[in-house]
Amino acid sequence: MRPMGRVFATVAFIEALTWAGLLIGMYFKYHAADPTPVGVRVFGPLHGIAFMAYVVVTLLAAVRLRWPWWAAGLALLAAVPPLVTLPLEWWFKRRGLLGRQTA
Template sequence: MHPMGRVFAVVALFEAFTWAGLLVGMYLKYHAAEPTTAGVALFGPVHGVAFMVYVVVTVLAAVKLRWPWWAAVLALLAAVPPLVTLPLEWWFKRRGLLGARPAA
C-alpha cells in the first residue's frame, strides 16, 4: 500500500470512529433515561475536524494516487452518511486504489 493510501485508510477509520461517537452522543442526548449533552459536546467538534481532515486527505490522495474522477467523488460523498468511509476504504483497498498507480 502506498503511504498516502495508508494515510487515507487511517483518516477514514478516524472519521468513522468520530461519527460513531457522535451518534452515541446524540442517542444519549435525546433518548437516554437521563439525557446528557457530554457526548455531543465532545464528539461534535472532534468529528467536525475529522470530517475536514478527511476531505483534505481525500483530495490529496485522489491526486497523488491518480484516482479516476468517480472514485474521488465517491470518497468525498462517503463522508456524509454515518460510517460509510469504512466500507469505502475496504473496497478501495480491494480494487487497488490505495496503492501506487502507473502514470497514464
C-alpha cells in the same frame, strides 16, 4: 499500500469512529432516561475536525494516487452518511486504489 493510501485509510477510520461517537452521544442526549449532552460536546467538534481532515486527505489522495474522477467523488460523498468511509476504504483497498506495496 502506498503511504498516501495508508494515510487515507487511517483518516477514513478516524472519521467513522468520530461519527459513531457522535451518534452515541446524540442518543444519550435525546433518548436516554437521564439525558446528557457531554457526548455531543466531545464528539461534535472531534467529528468536525475529522470530517475536514478526511476531505483534505481525500483530495490529496485522489491527486497523488491518480484516482479516476468517480473514485474521488465517491470518496467525498462517503463522508456524508454515517460510517460509510470504512466500507469505502476496504473496497478501495481491494480494488488497488490505495496503491500496491512495492518490493
